[in-house]
Amino acid sequence: MTTASVKLVLIGASGVGKTSLAQLLSAKLDLALIPELAREACHQMGYQNPTEVPDQEQFRALLLEKQLLREAEHESFVADRCSIDCWVMWQRWQLCSAMTYTTEAYYKTCRGQAERYTHVIYIPPLFSPQEDAFRWTDADYIKQIDRLTRLTLYDWELWDRTYTIKSAEISERVQEVTSWLEVSNANG
Numbered sequence: 001m002t003t004a005s006v007k008l009v010l011i012g013a014s015g016v017g018k019t020s021l022a023q024l025l026s027a028k029l030d031l032a033l034i035p036e037l038a039r040e041a042c043h044q045m046g047y048q049n050p051t052e053v054p055d056q057e058q059f060r061a062l063l064l065e066k067q068l069l070r071e072a073e074h075e076s077f078v079a080d081r082c083s084i085d086c087w088v089m090w091q092r093w094q095l096c097s098a099m100t101y102t103t104e105a106y107y108k109t110c111r112g113q114a115e116r117y118t119h120v121i122y123i124p125p126l127f128s129p130q131e132d133a134f135r136w137t138d139a140d141y142i143k144q145i146d147r148l149t150r151l152t153l154y155d156w157e158l159w160d161r162t163y164t165i166k167s168a169e170i171s172e173r174v175q176e177v178t179s180w181l182e183v184s185n186a187n188g
Contacts, residue, residue, distance in 0.1 A: 015129020083113035
């Protein structure tokens with residue numbers, strides 16, 4: 001598979017296996033890995049997890065800025081999270097301020113960046129997430145994020161470049177994605 005200008009992003013709720021799959025795909029495809037950036041941002045701000053950050057709107061804006069900067073550093077990459085996730089989280093946590101100029105600007109930035117992604121890997125919840133004292137693992141929260149993720153893919157018309165993971169096993173996931181990429185490149 002040629003990896004010229006491949007911008008492959010993994011999306012989904014917390015604890016669905018994005019990080020493990022992103023690391024394996026990065027190595028297998030010889031693409032730069034953009035890690036999940038929320039932990040780094042939290043720790044740089046002096047917090048252990050996002051719930052401790054007092055200004056959530058500022059935190060989400062910072063995450064989007066970091067994501068865009070990191071993606072701009074690479075012609076091709078595999079990203080564990082992306083602007084699609086940023087928008088999903090903004091929707092979930094900024095629901096009461098949905099009709100603001102700030103929200104509209106955030107939306108436009110996220111959607112514009114999403115247009116640049118060549119391949120989207122959507123990972124639905126296929127097993128219970130492991131608790132790690134950082135991410136939310138509540139079952140209802142996972143369902144909310146998953147629903148918002150699917151709605152965003154639909155609303156932004158990204159399904160034609162999206163592959164939905166079917167297996168819970170990591171080795172099978174890698175095979176699923178690489179097979180899909182081969183077919184996608186052959187057709188494309």
